Amino acid sequence: MIRPEACPAPSINTTRAWCPTSNEECQVNGGNCPGRESGNTNPSVGVFWGGYGKACRPYRVKEVLPDQVYPVCSGAGGAGGAGGMEILIENEDATLDMTEPIEVLEGGDGVKTQIIFDIKLASQPVDTVMANLELIDGTAKMSNLDFGYVVGGRGRRGRRGGPVVAANRKVLIWEPDEPLMKQVTVEINGDTIEEENETFVLRISRAKYNPGGVSPPPPVNFVILNDDVTLQVAGITVEEKNTGQIETVNLELMRLGATIGSNDGVLLAPTRLTASVVTEDGTAIAGSDYTNLNLVPNLDPAVFPPLPTLTDSRVFTVDIIGDNVYEQLIEQFKILPTLIDTTNLMPKLIPGVVQINDNEPEITFAIWDCKEATGQCKYNASMSRGTTVNTESSITWYTVDGTADSADYSCAVTAYVPMNQINGPVGYCSVTDDDFYEGTETFEAIVSSSSEADYAPGDSLNAWILDNDPPPS
Numbered sequence: 077m078i079r080p081e082a083c084p085a086p087s088i089n090t091t092r093a094w095c096p097t098s099n100e101e102c103q104v105n106g107g108n109c110p111g112r113e114s115g116n117t118n119p120s121v122g123v124f125w126g127g128y129g130k131a132c133r134p135y136r137v138k139e140v141l142p143d144q145v146y147p148v149c150s151g152a153g154g155a156g157g158a159g160g161m162e163i164l165i166e167n168e169d170a171t172l173d174m175t176e177p178i179e180v181l182e183g184g185d186g187v188k189t190q191i192i193f194d195i196k197l198a199s200q201p202v203d204t205v206m207a208n209l210e211l212i213d214g215t216a217k218m219s220n221l222d223f224g225y226v227v228g229g230r231g232r233r234g235r236r237g238g239p240v241v242a243a244n245r246k247v248l249i250w251e252p253d254e255p256l257m258k259q260v261t262v263e264i265n266g267d268t269i270e271e272e273n274e275t276f277v278l279r280i281s282r283a284k285y286n287p288g289g290v291s292p293p294p295p296v297n298f299v300i301l302n303d304d305v306t307l308q309v310a311g312i313t314v315e316e317k318n319t320g321q322i323e324t325v326n327l328e329l330m331r332l333g334a335t336i337g338s339n340d341g342v343l344l345a346p347t348r349l350t351a352s353v354v355t356e357d358g359t360a361i362a363g364s365d366y367t368n369l370n371l372v373p374n375l376d377p378a379v380f381p382p383l384p385t386l387t388d389s390r391v392f393t394v395d396i397i398g399d400n401v402y403e404q405l406i407e408q409f410k411i412l413p414t415l416i417d418t419t420n421l422m423p424k425l426i427p428g429v430v431q432i433n434d435n436e437p438e439i440t441f442a443i444w445d446c447k448e449a450t451g452q453c454k455y456n457a458s459m460s461r462g463t464t465v466n467t468e469s470s471i472t473w474y475t476v477d478g479t480a481d482s483a484d485y486s487c488a489v490t491a492y493v494p495m496n497q498i499n500g501p502v503g504y505c506s507v508t509d510d511d512f513y514e515g516t517e518t519f520e521a522i523v524s525s526s527s528e529a530d531y532a533p534g535d536s537l538n539a540w541i542l543d544n545d546p547p548p549s
Contacts, residue, residue, distance in 0.1 A: 346382030
């Protein structure tokens with residue numbers, strides 16, 4: 077409780093008196109009147125209130141003498157309004173300009189940036205002074221461990237022990253015999269997350285039970301400057317077209333994270349990024365499967381101006397070349413972001429993958445179930461991807477003896493899939509059923525050509541003829 081200069085000591089008593097005349101005034105300013113507690117009201121004598129906060133109670137002065145005055149306080153006096161005690165926030169031995177936020181470079185994982193403030197009273201109190209110290213979430217959140225503060229300490233930090241990591245609110249207490257200066261350390265926790273610049277506020281306000289005791293300063297606004305930036309190409313999947321057809325596809329080069337620069341941890345102005353893109357072959361080959369990588373509009377390089385927003389992007393195109401050749405189910409190549417101007421920033425570079433889905437149908441061949449007992453093998457052709465379109469697809473094949481020879485089997489040389497179908501009819505090789513034990517015999521079925529380019533000449537399948545004769549005893 078602070079007794080402001082507007083409340084002088086009584087003319088007879090040596091004890092300074094502070095005598096509010098209502099419970100509301102006592103709640104706001106506190107009270108200290110000699111007398112005894114009374115629930116009675118006697119205007120001729122006068123009713124005053126003593127204590128402060130919830131402890132305020134009505135008092136009736138025993139006797140009022142003409143030369144004994146108990147002044148009534150209404151909160152007047154002192155710089156800055158009620159209570160008259162001004163609090164200053166200083167940083168690096170200078171009073172802060174509260175019109176400008178304090179900008180702090182975030183730092184990476186495990187980096188803790190501390191900013192030390194001097195919190196001081198403008199003049200020496202004659203009684204206890206209390207004030208709330210509060211950190212208030214903005215887009216930065218204390219619950220996310222974006223920031224926090226440390227209070228307490230020795231010497232100028234006060235007499236109540238060493239630093240303590242605090243919650244969002246603390247009560248600062250000045251006793252009359254303490255130094256006017258206390259220190260508060262606000263701590264910024266770094267990370268490696270691409271994000272926008274974030275904000276929070278440090279505020280000092282009147283304490284609940286001592287609200288009239290201080291004139292609080294304006295709040296301190298903080299901006300945590302993001303220093304985690306990524307350049308990333310967004311991947312895409314494209315359906316391949318036929319020979320003579322080219323599809324131009326749009327892709328994005330994205331900047332993730334607000335663009336703010338640093339040099340060995342020293343805060344710099346927001347930084348422009350200058351970048352481009354290049355390709356890297358995979359199963360898709362430049363010139364035959366894709367071509368013409370261009371930024372849109374046709375600018376090389378791409379320029380990202382300094383922005384506090386989370387994302388920014390630039391569009392570029394690449395041409396996918398169609399064909400009628402059966403290839404792998406998926407061909408792919410990479411597009412990589414590249415830095416041209418690396419001043420102040422070293423962003424992560426993440427490539428994008430372009431996948432080209434082959435649209436050519438695939439015809440396959442199978443031979444199975446060769447048995448002496450049934451006297452046959454089964455074979456057919458089928459479309460394992462897509463269907464035949466407006467035409468019949470076929471495979472031509474031949475056999476090569478293994479342990480089985482021409483006396484053991486005989487096969488045709490073609491298999492086909494009818495127009496607009498998936499599976500072709502089953503064909504049959506004849507198998508000789510003899511009367512002596514030979515064990516399992518083999519031959520090869522070799523594809524010589526196909527109307528769809530899956531099985532190229534030389535692709536082969538093994539066929540096994542199962543013997544139905546018992547082994548000799």
